[in-house]
Amino acid sequence: xxxxxxxxxxxxxxxxxxxxxxxxxxxxxxxxxxxxxxxxxxxxxxxxxxxxxxxxxxxxxxxxxxxxxxxxxxxxxxxxxxxxxxxxxxxxxxxxx
Numbered sequence: 743x744x745x746x747x748x749x750x751x752x753x754x755x756x757x758x759x760x761x762x763x764x765x766x767x768x769x770x771x772x773x774x775x776x777x778x779x780x781x782x783x784x785x786x787x788x789x790x791x792x793x794x795x796x797x798x799x800x801x802x803x804x805x806x807x808x809x810x811x812x813x814x815x816x817x818x819x820x821x822x823x824x825x826x827x828x829x830x831x832x833x834x835x836x837x838x839x
Contacts, residue, residue: 743762743763743764743787743788743789743790743818744760744761744762744784744787744788744789744790744793744808744818744820745761745762745763745790745792745793746760746761746790746792746793747759747760747761747793747796747806747808747820748761749796749798749800749803749806751800751801755801756798756800756801756802756803758803758806758822759838759839760782760784760820760838760839761837761838762784762787762837762838762839763837764787766834766836766837767784767785767786767787767839768785768834769782769783769784769785769832769839770782770783770785771783771830771832773827773828773830775827777823777824778802778823778824778825778826778827778828779821779822779823779824780821780822780824780828780830781819781820781821781822782819782820782821782822782832782839783811783817783818783819783820784817784818784819784820785815785817786815786816786817787816787817787818788810788816788818789808789809789810789818793808793809794808795807795808802824802825802826802828803822803823803824803825804823804824804825805822805823806820806821806822806823807820807821807823808820808821
């Protein structure tokens, strides 16, 4: 289950931590243009009922949206809305991406 999304300002960039519970999940990520965004899909997971859209408006990160993208099998999608294309890195720790 995707539980929470946290945002940290790291000076030259932003850190977005997506907290999960249950078995480890390898997310699928992609950068998309028109409008610019980074999409993170968590196959086999459901979103927590407390996940909400968050307005960030810091640097290139405008907002974060989340929800159930596909029902069967379940896929939870997190979308990072950007004001311009940005590079990104994915790192994984226990129960967080």
